[in-house]
Amino acid sequence: MMRSPFRFVVTICFVSIYLVQNGSSQNVVDVKVQNLFKMQHGLGWPHTLRVAQGNEALLKLDRILENQNSCDITTPSGLSFNVNTPPNSRYSKWTDGCGVRVRNVSMNDEGRWRLTANGSNKLTGWTELFVEESKTSYTASPISLQDGQTEARIELTTLENSYCLVKKPFAESSLVPGHCSVTLDRTTRAIQGVWNVQLGLPGQIAELELQRQITVETERLDVGYVTDKNEDKMHLYCNILHTSKNITFCRFQKSSQSIGYNVVDGLSDGRHSYYGEGFSKKQCGITIEKPTAVDYGTWRCSVGVQMWVGTTIRSQPPMQALISVAPNTRSSRITRELQNSELEDIRTIFVQENMTFTIMCRANVSLSYCWFQHPNGTQYTPGRLESNDQLFWYTGENLQVGDCGISFSHVTSDDAGKWTCHMGPREQLGVEIIDSVLLRVTGPLAANKKEVGSHIGGSVTLFCHTANGNRPLDYCRFLSPNFVGIRLDQTVTESSAIFNRYYFTPNRSLNYGDCSLTINPVHEDDFGEWTCAALISEEILEARDLITVYASVVSAPRFTAGIIGMSVGVVGLLVVLAGVLWYRRYRPKFPWRRAPAPSSVDNFSMNTRTSNAGSVESDKSN
Numbered sequence: 001m002m003r004s005p006f007r008f009v010v011t012i013c014f015v016s017i018y019l020v021q022n023g024s025s026q027n028v029v030d031v032k033v034q035n036l037f038k039m040q041h042g043l044g045w046p047h048t049l050r051v052a053q054g055n056e057a058l059l060k061l062d063r064i065l066e067n068q069n070s071c072d073i074t075t076p077s078g079l080s081f082n083v084n085t086p087p088n089s090r091y092s093k094w095t096d097g098c099g100v101r102v103r104n105v106s107m108n109d110e111g112r113w114r115l116t117a118n119g120s121n122k123l124t125g126w127t128e129l130f131v132e133e134s135k136t137s138y139t140a141s142p143i144s145l146q147d148g149q150t151e152a153r154i155e156l157t158t159l160e161n162s163y164c165l166v167k168k169p170f171a172e173s174s175l176v177p178g179h180c181s182v183t184l185d186r187t188t189r190a191i192q193g194v195w196n197v198q199l200g201l202p203g204q205i206a207e208l209e210l211q212r213q214i215t216v217e218t219e220r221l222d223v224g225y226v227t228d229k230n231e232d233k234m235h236l237y238c239n240i241l242h243t244s245k246n247i248t249f250c251r252f253q254k255s256s257q258s259i260g261y262n263v264v265d266g267l268s269d270g271r272h273s274y275y276g277e278g279f280s281k282k283q284c285g286i287t288i289e290k291p292t293a294v295d296y297g298t299w300r301c302s303v304g305v306q307m308w309v310g311t312t313i314r315s316q317p318p319m320q321a322l323i324s325v326a327p328n329t330r331s332s333r334i335t336r337e338l339q340n341s342e343l344e345d346i347r348t349i350f351v352q353e354n355m356t357f358t359i360m361c362r363a364n365v366s367l368s369y370c371w372f373q374h375p376n377g378t379q380y381t382p383g384r385l386e387s388n389d390q391l392f393w394y395t396g397e398n399l400q401v402g403d404c405g406i407s408f409s410h411v412t413s414d415d416a417g418k419w420t421c422h423m424g425p426r427e428q429l430g431v432e433i434i435d436s437v438l439l440r441v442t443g444p445l446a447a448n449k450k451e452v453g454s455h456i457g458g459s460v461t462l463f464c465h466t467a468n469g470n471r472p473l474d475y476c477r478f479l480s481p482n483f484v485g486i487r488l489d490q491t492v493t494e495s496s497a498i499f500n501r502y503y504f505t506p507n508r509s510l511n512y513g514d515c516s517l518t519i520n521p522v523h524e525d526d527f528g529e530w531t532c533a534a535l536i537s538e539e540i541l542e543a544r545d546l547i548t549v550y551a552s553v554v555s556a557p558r559f560t561a562g563i564i565g566m567s568v569g570v571v572g573l574l575v576v577l578a579g580v581l582w583y584r585r586y587r588p589k590f591p592w593r594r595a596p597a598p599s600s601v602d603n604f605s606m607n608t609r610t611s612n613a614g615s616v617e618s619d620k621s622n
Helices: 036-041 330-343 556-586 598-621
Strands: 013-021 024-033 048-052 057-061 070-074 080-082 091-093 099-102 111-118 122-132 143-146 150-155 163-167 174-177 181-186 193-200 208-217 220-228 233-241 246-254 260-262 272-274 285-289 297-309 312-325 347-352 357-362 367-373 392-395 403-408 417-425 433-442 445-447 451-454 460-466 473-479 485-487 502-504 514-519 528-536 543-551
Touching: 048 057, 057 111, 057 122, 070 099, 099 111, 143 150, 174 181, 220 297, 220 312, 233 246, 233 297, 233 312, 246 285, 347 357, 357 417, 357 433, 367 403, 403 417, 433 445, 445 528, 451 460, 460 473, 460 528, 460 543, 473 514, 514 528
Parallel strands: 048 122, 143 208, 347 433, 445 543, 451 543
Antiparallel strands: 013 024, 057 099, 070 080, 070 111, 091 099, 111 122, 150 181, 163 174, 163 193, 193 208, 220 233, 233 285, 246 260, 246 297, 272 285, 297 312, 357 403, 367 417, 392 403, 417 433, 445 460, 460 514, 473 485, 473 528, 502 514, 528 543
């Protein structure tokens, strides 16, 4: 409890002194007193003293009396004693003059202490003693601050103190006079942690040491879903935490659907209604009654916000996030995405040299970060575009909706190759989501594949597309290996094919920069180098690229005949070899023919082999 050290009003007054002589009043003299409180206080030192329980009080007269022979003490309770003969060990003489040491001060010692020195004359003074409750510990709840807050004042204690020494994590200590509070220019997460504080408290010598836990919270969306099997409902929520912004609207949309739901408290369409404790509590949610398989999957929540800017309220960009709702766990879904992505063909983008280019990847979950790896191994983490001379920057709606994109100011041939984007899910620790993109640095028109394989009787598609995105074409043409020129567009279909086998590939259009030819069936004269050419709208020069069609396998009739012929030949060869071996082992010996001498047979056989070998070498030389 805090007490005022002053109990008297300082004032100026006049005291009348009557001089009495021979029993009759002669004169009256007015003496001007500047400070009545000081006059009443006498000579006690200190004038007022605050002492915590258990500590000691040191009291004395502020001057020493000559020829002093005694010092009398009168306590607030009325106990009087000579300081040289105290009543117990709590009291003892202090200083050479008239002073007393009071040990183990308690609440009973509070009040006015009178000291009187006797000697050649007499001096009297008193000290007003205030006893404080002893503070040996101090506990308080953690202090929560908002990230990015400016001029934030942090009240570290509610105690009365003379000073405090504040030791912040990873920072120099600071000595604060008076009440213990700190004002920060701007709060960041670097200041969070345990702050050590040492307080100088009135009435006690030892400092009080305490710790305060500082947490810095970042404004964010808390998203997720809850299923209620008893009532057959599913609740999706998208609440803003640690913000001073106000919600203006709440919207949910299934990623696979084109329309969304405007969710307002108290409004329902029979299946969809608001979920949460209201916009005032910064909560945005939707309840889906009797959910079906269609309701599972990825949802996008969008929260409209506004805030005070100066003296006006202004709308801010909506806050958005993705919510993955599925019966299985999110980690299994991510693993399945990774497996599926490995099976899919790698995407290819075409960029003209020295042009700006963008690589975009997307995830079905909200992201905390994303980064890209160049074909040469260099890593790029995109950031916000802040200057015109910036080499690269982030592209996309935001990480909360799963967009991971990077744009570069210009491209060179060294940038061509396989780029890899790595995405870190916001609510999932572990392996990053990975996607790959093939970058090709080309001219204005580029072949999707420079080489395509087919076989006679099969089909093949030759596809060229504009670089740097979709740009309309004025016309599209192809030149065959036999120098036959073919012009076509999406009106040339399979039913109206040129030469009954050349037509424009379905589901493609010149308006989107597609120049595509499908050949069905493929003839032998289609193998070779083709040229695709087109005039891009608002361009002067025609753009072109080359595509090679090669025979990937032997045509089916020839392949079958070859297999049959090979099989017959192998069987016949096996029969001949078996006959020769049988003859050599079991040939009959005829009695009317004499067998030649062994030496003659050996020489004949050797000469025959040598003669044949010589003729073969001769043939080779010729």
